[in-house]
Amino acid sequence: MAGGLQLAGYDAAAALGALWNGAFGSWYALTSSTLVRAVPLILIGLGIALAFRGGAFNIGAEGQFYAGAIAATWVGVHLAGVSSPLAIISVWGAATLAGVAWVAVPVWLRLRFGVLEVISTLLLNFVAESLVSLMVQGPLQEAQRIYPQSDPIAEAARLPLLPGTRLHVGFLLALFGAAALWYLFARTLWGFRLRAVGTGPRAAEVSGRIDTGRFTAIALAGSGALAGLAGGVEVSGVSYALFQNLSPGYGFTGIAVALLARLHPLGVVATGILFGALEAGAGAMQRDAGVPAVAVYVVEAVVIVVVLLVEAGRRAGPVAGRVRA
Amino acid sequence: MVVGFLAAAVRVATPLLLAATGETVTERAGVINLGLEGIMLAGALASALGATEWGPWAGVLSSILAGMVVAAAFSAVTIGARSDQIIAGTAFTLAAIGLTGTIYRQAYGVAGAGLALPTLGALPVPGLSRIPLIGEALFTQPAPTYLALLALPAVWWVLFRTRLGLALRATGEAEAMARAAGVRTRWVRAGATIVGGGFAGLAGGTLVLAQVGTFAEKMTAGRGYVAIAIVVLGRWHPAGVAIAALLFGAATALQFLFQSLGLAVPYQLFLMLPYALTLLALAGVVGRVRAPADLGKG
């Protein structure tokens, strides 16, 4: 990365220094920048890992995230007089359901018509972005009708923070989710069968008597749920409102997070924090050294390609998928 | 007004048609290139850079070259190293978004400065452009539209009337069998991918030089993915792809029609409409349509 920056004419040392500081330079940076950004990445990464294990490509996490954010905001803004734990649960629940609903169309298209979920989930991303725009300039717009954003959500729906930081309870949720998925994959029959469906669908059907269509559908639904939940957590823990570009590409970074962790739930926590650090640092890098934040995408892409090449070299591994040239 | 609508439809359809024609060749050889979106973007930026230095036609050439180079890199990763095409394609698009954004700011300063580029104007075809209705809609378009129209029969002929085309189709249907017949399948696939990349790059260049007139980050807005859907809708055949692209262009041009009719509909609905329509069309068609049997397989 240093070489690339030099080539592009930036002062690599200063840029990388700014990156590091932005991510890990202080306790505040660690908790309020890195870990806060890690939460949606971990949740989405878990969802993508879940889908990949079942042999499905969910490239629509970005759209599901927005669907969850919209639902969370709608509920959060319309809650009146509801006390705190219930409010948060309602917001999170709505977000999760919205995420499932957003992935339901691609799932149905795949089961009923055999449409590649890659394309359908991808297209729905664009629809979701337009929907957010529509919402914040229409039904969800703030009372004064000046800015394209929603009213802030009710106090009761906002997540408790670690004192002195902006780190919210959603972090614990992400950790819990990772542990739950780990248990599911490593210890349960269902988790094993999911892996069988993803690795050898024909054998899973014939020898395992597994209904592969159903497993893939459930995996995709879970994937959408996690991505939607990530949107709800972001609204209730960070932004407290809905506006465009709420997500700096979490849905795509999540793919890198999942792949680099080789689809292992506990690994996803680590890679989620790593990429959270990258994005936290990227903001600082842009501020202090002038390197455009969007350059981080290149890093993510390189990570993905390196993982692919390494696995291709070994011709094995959970991600050396069925779709190869 | 109808003429305006038709002309708009053709204009919108042109980059889609170019990208989809290229992707048809690629997918007929068995490779699915999700990096198409990124390649279009790369082509768009390359055309802006080329046009700034040496004029619009240099921009066109740069866009084709950029597309081919990126596609070559994609081939190296997926065909050469045999990695997963879909994941690699997504990664390449990500990288393209990042790289084009970075290079654009380096080259032209802070984002937001509206860049005015020398563009390709409408080129009326003598004689044909005077046909009522179709003449104005179809034959008074900038050059890339004619390139797209010429490419269609050319691609058809190569695919279905030459040995190379037969070898390419065999590779996409049954790679192992084609290899048994002596076809150098990896080279065929790589070549088809690079050709597809050239078309996609040109599509990006068309967006910049013949439509918008400037470059903006992420300006392709999913057109690359729509092009892939158009290949499916067109059943991997140049004629079908042309019809599908035109239909899509018409669907998008509807918003201009509505606007000129004075109907007040939130513009976001028009933004969503093409994608939603594509999904519907895919559902209606895919059940009865057969992809090249070895598409995406190693």
Place this chain on the structure above:
Amino acid sequence: MTAPVLELRNIRKRFGSVQALQGADFTLAPGELHALLGENGAGKTTLMQVAYGLVRPDAGEVRVAGMGVAMRSPRVARGHGIGMVHQHFTLVPALTVADNVALFAGWPVSPRALRERVRELGDRVGLPLDPDARAGRLSVGLKQRLEILKALASDARILLLDEPTAVLAPGEAEELLAVVRRFTVAGGSAVLITHKLDEALAAADRITVLREGRVTFSGPSQGQTPRSLAEAMIGENKFLATEARAGGAGLEAGSGEAAPLVRLESVEVPRESGYGLAIRPTSIAVSGGEIVGLAAVEGNGQRELLRAVAGRIMPLRGRLTVAGPVGFIPEDRTTEGLIPELTLTENVVLGSTGSEPWLVGGRVDWRGARSHTAAIIQEFEVAAPSPDVPAAVLSGGNQQKVVVGRELSRTPRVVVAENPTRGLDLRATDAIHRRLRAAAAGGAAVLFHSTDLDEVLRLATRVLVVARGVVVEPPAGASRAQVGELMVTGGR
């Protein structure tokens, strides 16, 4: 003596840790029909793949018409007039007959001229085919015709045929061999790779026998007997009981003692593709202790019948009663029986039905599963270092043993097997046969199918012929030829 058209001298080839060919020689004279005989895994296909340029030998040379040739690729081989008809078809199913010929033979592509040329070729050699037919839709026999046409279209003077009769009914096999004979009479030379003794004796002028990569016999077919050839093929006088019945099937009527474990009453089974019926209304019953062998040419419905009994396909009509548990050994072990990337333990867990001791309320006790797998490995004599290796590292025979072990260790009451010994050498085949017989002796009902009619006749206690979706029971004491005829005509 005239110079040989094809000569292979001292060919050596190693694949990984397996020495496939250890200095094999082979000579083909002009106008000769030469059988290359040997059991599965002996190296016959590999040797001919060297001649065809598909495999580069580690040592040795290939000579065509007396001149040394570097057989770098099939294209080079075709340039020397060598054509190969593979055991597993190499056609592109989505393309037409004409397109397939053009692709493989290098003919120009202009549609009308091409069609005529293909039609003319087919008529001339006695293998007519419709040039516009889609290759994937042809029947097995016609697909093979296309394979041969492809080879002949490249002006082949030397034809290498790899187990061409493996998928044909006896009558079709004779027709095919007649066509090959016509080819040699007209001046061509042919190599017939086969593991069937009788076929080699009946059809060939000369026979070469390969055993474990070495030539153990080469000479005229006249004067040889099944016994002498079998000795050359498997060495010593180790005559497995399996060979004893070659050439005469003593069929006994089914001994239906106890209540049937499998019962079909007017059952109709759809095709896997969904269009049409694979099995017309059929009523059969199979009791414990019976080994029912289905004799059928590929594509006549036997696969659907077996899969319906195994519970993998739902019948359209009728009543199907099958006593559980059911063990199912699918045809393709690497795509349907096992997941090669997963370990042996995981593959065993894959086949679980839910009532295993190491499955407690949705949780997997991996340690228990592992020891269960280790027990299977030991009992079924699987050559594997541990239960933790990926299934991919095992040989085909051992992989099949794992599948069989997994299914049989459940002590099923019904066992369904599709081509359980496909591609296995005699030793592994014998082991699988023993297991199936033991299961039947233990009271299970066994149903199986093999494309090798002789294997069906050897292993089964009762034979059923499936032709065009109709199940026919041959009369008691029917001969091999009669069964073969039933397979094609269906008793009509």
